[in-house]
Amino acid sequence: MPVDDSAKGKSFPPFEYEVGKEKIAEYARAVGEDNPVYFERDKAKEAGFRDIPAPPMFAVVYSAGAMGPAITDPEVGINLMAMVHGGQEFSWGEPVCAGDTITTTAEVADISEQDGKGFYVFESVSKNQDGDEVVRGTWTNIVRGV
């Protein structure tokens, strides 16, 4: 039976995330970032940031609230028990800093089948409070035995 691709193009409600200094520090420590710009406001400002910047991969933190509902949406129909995260791409724009409010929207970019596996590709776009794009993500989830 071919994979159900009827949710292709579906988009999901925007998710707002307020970026906090301590959450950046927690994330930075967990992934082993030791650049002082992630921990000290003075160092961040000296380096030309508006405030303490988030490491690039912090994108997963502020995007999660938009991606969760997309991946678990019943119309998309992913069998979560058989899903693996197959690939990921991020393109970064304006840096994200403490105090920013980031709004992320997600949509189903593609659903296809290859060798009995379903490929579910989502795209997300995140913008800051000034409307500047901060990151664009492509999330590929692979589901065995569709």
Add this chain to the structure above:
Amino acid sequence: MKQGDEIPELAVTPDKYLPHRYAGASGDFNPIHIDNEFAQQVGLPRNILHGLYSMAQVARANAAAAGGDPRSLRRLKVQFRGMGVPESEIKVTGRVREESDGTVIVDTEATQEMNKIIRNAEAELQPS
């Protein structure tokens, strides 16, 4: 950074509790990452690293290669394949594929022993 240059290798060994700290930091509490017993019940060798943690190591290595400014990392694309595990050293390596007008493309990957946990990755850098 010019064509053929290797980026400095990044080596990091995630400790036993790293997946728990990353779960808290990222909000991804999937039990395959934090519950060894559950992971084995679903056929995994043990609890496994979050792929996005391993991707963050690739991001770190490439930003460092471009001078350490996080704004230097413009784009990163990865494929997750073999599963990463705690308590084993991750090595991130890479080689400059092309360089033009200040933009550098690096072919990069992350391995644990002989196991490629991130492969076919591509980083786009604008070194400061």
